[in-house]
Amino acid sequence: MPAMTTPNLTRPPDGEVIAIMVVWNGLLFLPEGVASVLRELRPQDDLLIVENGSTDGSAEWLHQHYPDIAVLQTGHNLGGAGGFNAGMTAALRCPRCRYVWLLDNDIIVESGALPPLLNQLAHQPNAAAAGSQICLYQQPDTVQEIGALLSPWLGALQQRGAGGPRQSPEQPPAPVDYLAACSLLIRADVLRAIGLFPDFFIYYDDVEWSQRAGRAGWTLWAVPASVIRHHFSGLKPAAAWREYYRKRNRTVFLTLYPPRYGHQWALFVYLIHLHRLILHTHWCGHTVFHQTYAAALQDALNGQLGARALLPSPQLTCLPDLLQTCAMVWIDLPGQPGDAQLLARLLQSSTPAIPCQIIDAAQPQNPAPAACPAAIVGENYRLHTARRAARVYRYRDGHFTPLRHPVRDLIITQMLNGLALLVAMFRAIPDFQRLRTRYRQRQKPLIPD
Structure with missing residues (x-):
């Protein structure tokens, strides 16, 4: 014991x-x-x-x-x-x-x-x-x-x-x-x-x-x-500390316990995903989350577990002034339901007279209107939003940035995402080998003395 x-x-x-x-x-x-x-x-x-x-x-x-x-x-x-x-x-x-x-x-x-x-x-x-x-x-x-x-x-x-x-x-x-x-x-x-x-x-x-x-x-x-x-909510805003522990610990877990059919390929696929996140957040200027994902991978590779001092999670700043005068606001943050809910609550509390709608592709019965005066988007968003919103603001690391050319920016983002995936496949290979070497037959040291 x-x-x-x-x-x-x-x-x-x-x-x-x-x-x-x-x-x-x-x-x-x-x-x-x-x-x-x-x-x-x-x-x-x-x-x-x-x-x-x-x-x-x-x-x-x-x-x-x-x-x-x-x-x-x-x-x-x-x-x-x-x-x-x-x-x-x-x-x-x-x-x-x-x-x-x-x-x-x-x-x-x-x-x-x-x-x-x-x-x-x-x-x-x-x-x-x-x-x-x-x-x-x-x-x-x-x-x-x-x-x-x-x-x-x-x-x-x-x-x-x-x-x-x-x-x-x-x-x-x-x-x-x-x-x-x-x-x-x-x-x-x-x-x-x-x-x-x-x-x-x-x-x-x-x-x-x-x-x-x-x-x-x-x-x-x-x-x-x-x-x-x-008391559970699956719709939590993105937080750097949560992302760090989830990514680090899942990497170690898959190294130790390969699934029945996927075997070590499951770890390799996950490393590709993690390297893609590291590259994409770096190229797109997500400083906090880039450093978070990089630290998660590095600590998994080095066997550094337990608690870790992390960068603070981004804090939501005030909404752009122009949103205060809009007749309607779309919120289009695919894969970020917690942040979308947070923004919707902020809009409803600060400007209750202005309706907002979370654009959710998973709910086709509630499609987006044909056009909208303003939209808040994440790093990824839908082409419909980019084309139909009169003004588009990108929400990143707690800040809002106006997008002058949202369609062009969306295309560039998707190209960067594809390039990040391609590079990640090569970067994952040496890390895959390092992890298997470090954690081979080493389940017991994970238990603190």
Whole structure:
């Protein structure tokens, strides 16, 4: 087991099931989340809060409202992976601990969520873990995911039930390739045998652990009868830190766990994609994201995991003055739904009298009008927008730039994208070889000592 001191542990956790909730600036969600977990735990169970260096008063609130709860104060943000590892290390010191229940702090545990997970592990001796049906907090009848499978060619996560109706508790548990640490019950003996989460800080830590458990001969089960609700939005604005950890950790993950049919070609294809992003953002002047993608690849190549100091994400500046007088504004940001929603909210709050429309090719039933006074576009946008909008502004790194010749700029952008793809194919070859050499037979060092 990885050794870790716990100098700021208020008391050792003690229970057959020890629920572990990692908190970082989550005061908004704490009252409902903690109360729902405590209602679900049995008298022989316990709750451990890992306070990950919050600055929003979370630690003070816990001390005031739940002075008897076991709280581990890490002193700084260890990320989701580091926070869970700190909690699991403390929990596994308890001789009575048979299971750890990993929980996000922005969740509500519905009544009766724990027994189906315990029953599944009791009836499946080779099961390493069982996970809940995760539904949306604001839409409890809509599924976020019920476990996930990994595509056999490219190793992409295929979330089960995502966006669909809530499944009945009578639906039987299903074997899966991955369970999210949003609500994940794990056998303590499995953790002692195969180790804790990798040193990924955030993103792909639970994916890697799930695959490690599967390679060790254990199974994972998604249990629809166990339900939690999660404050989740898939429409988040682009952030440099999110892009860094996703790209770095996925690169390492594909190196270690090639998919069943795609084998190492999946890694090669992903490296081409990553090199294309690096080149295209550089040529188009996306300074922040160019440096982010380059750092993600370089750190994966060097085996530099854990937390990393990053450039700040772009901050949205004020809207151009000319938009204040438009009769209508299009927002055309393909592949950037979070940024499109953010811009739409800003427009509606600053100029509520001016209608705006997000142009979405995925919704042909809501096509763009024939013409529009103004449009906000991303790096890629549609020819219809370039030709029909009287004024076009490019949104890049939080700033707006007027485009005098949007059709010409679109053609140049697409040509640069194609050239970046061609160059990326050649640049990916040496990196593919370096990654395979560095991580060959080196799964264990990913687990922090």
